Amino acid sequence: MEFWILVALFISIIAIVAITPLITRKVEAFGVTVPEGVKQEPFVKKQITTYITLCTALGLVLTVALLLLIQSNQEESFYSIVFSCFVFGYMIASFAFYYVSHLQIKKWKQTQSWYDEQLTSQRIVVQTGFYNKRTTITLVWYLPHLLLVVGTVIYSLLNYEKFPATIPMQYNFAGEVTRSVEKSLSSVLGLSGVALTMIVVFIFSHISISKAKQIVESKDPEGSVERNRIFRYSWSIFLAITGFLVIFIMCLGQLSSLLEISNDIYMLVVFPVIGVIIVGSIVLSIKTGQGGSRIKLKGSNAQSKVAVADQDQFWKAGVFYWNRNDPAIFVEKRFGVGWTMNFARPLSWFIIIGIFAIVLIPTIFLS
Numbered sequence: 001m002e003f004w005i006l007v008a009l010f011i012s013i014i015a016i017v018a019i020t021p022l023i024t025r026k027v028e029a030f031g032v033t034v035p036e037g038v039k040q041e042p043f044v045k046k047q048i049t050t051y052i053t054l055c056t057a058l059g060l061v062l063t064v065a066l067l068l069l070i071q072s073n074q075e076e077s078f079y080s081i082v083f084s085c086f087v088f089g090y091m092i093a094s095f096a097f098y099y100v101s102h103l104q105i106k107k108w109k110q111t112q113s114w115y116d117e118q119l120t121s122q123r124i125v126v127q128t129g130f131y132n133k134r135t136t137i138t139l140v141w142y143l144p145h146l147l148l149v150v151g152t153v154i155y156s157l158l159n160y161e162k163f164p165a166t167i168p169m170q171y172n173f174a175g176e177v178t179r180s181v182e183k184s185l186s187s188v189l190g191l192s193g194v195a196l197t198m199i200v201v202f203i204f205s206h207i208s209i210s211k212a213k214q215i216v217e218s219k220d221p222e223g224s225v226e227r228n229r230i231f232r233y234s235w236s237i238f239l240a241i242t243g244f245l246v247i248f249i250m251c252l253g254q255l256s257s258l259l260e261i262s263n264d265i266y267m268l269v270v271f272p273v274i275g276v277i278i279v280g281s282i283v284l285s286i287k288t289g290q291g292g293s294r295i296k297l298k299g300s301n302a303q304s305k306v307a308v309a310d311q312d313q314f315w316k317a318g319v320f321y322w323n324r325n326d327p328a329i330f331v332e333k334r335f336g337v338g339w340t341m342n343f344a345r346p347l348s349w350f351i352i353i354g355i356f357a358i359v360l361i362p363t364i365f366l367s
Contacts, residue, residue, distance in 0.1 A: 014059030021048040030102040031318015031334040033310045047101040136210040136236035152251040191254040202243035213328035231292030
């Protein structure tokens with residue numbers, strides 16, 4: 001069953017990557033700024049179709065290869081290495097497909113009649129009252145996460161003597177224990193420590209959503225602002241729910257040896273939860289689009305002839321934002337759904353290092 005779950009996970013990755021051009025903003029095509037409506041032109045549509053076709057075709061080939069390898073009855077470590085190589089290789093190949101289209105559209109854009117006009121008439125539009133409205137749920141939503149961890153820690157301490165002398169730390173696909181350690185406070189409460197660090201990461205992600213740089217599209221500026229607010233609010237709810245499910249899995253894992261929950265039963269809980277998170281992210285991405293571009297609003301028909309600001313020079317390969325003159329730390333991705341950072345700001349690198357430290361240090365001690 002675990003092998004089939006790996007296949008399902010791989011197919012989910014393929015689906016997310018393949019549909020990316022369809023859920024980006026209407027004013028961005030493969031990381032390049034374009035006027036709204038240009039994505040419907042034959043050249044751009046051909047690039048989108050080619051990218052989707054290549055990503056889907058490669059994904060199907062790799063999926064078939066993965067299914068064939070599963071039948072070969074190799075060691076578990078072999079499958080782990082192959083799966084990692086397939087995912088890593090697919091991500092590299094899909095980026096190569098993207099980058100070719102990025103260069104093609106960037107070159108094509110400079111030959112269009114609207115290009116010079118866009119450079120001369122563009123404006124940076126800001127809705128000063130945007131942050132006066134609530135763009136995310138409150139941090140109170142993370143109180144249940146914290147209470148769950150605290151409750152797990154207290155219950156574990158009260159029943160410390162009932163934990164087995166050795167604590168299972170790792171299982172293989174057959175559900176057999178491959179590594180265990182002697183009972184100690186660190187081994188008993190280790191997953192609670194990781195859960196607490198994950199809460200910090202989720203809260204940080206929540207704050208980044210609320211503080212991310214605002215983008216106003218040239219057509220229907222007021223409508224785009226409201227769609228962006230709904231977009232942020234929806235993803236903040238999804239993030240909080242995802243966070244609770246992840247924390248629940250960790251706390252259940254910590255108590256599994258105490259409650260005598262077998263690894264098979266535990267996996268029957270873990271994999272459906274992971275499936276819900278993956279499917280939920282795909283559905284929400286399709287429903288909202290990047291920045292809320294796919295959200296439909298009633299009575300939102302205002303038009304503006306002001307071109308959206310062309311900041312292509314600040315986007316390296318269309319995916320890495322580098323602008324020393326922009327004080328913003330968090331900005332929307334140009335290709336995909338979500339947010340990235342302004343890598344020209346030193347604080348961004350401190351944040352990245354800090355997140356890695358928060359996640360990796362407890363994991364290293366736990367292992």
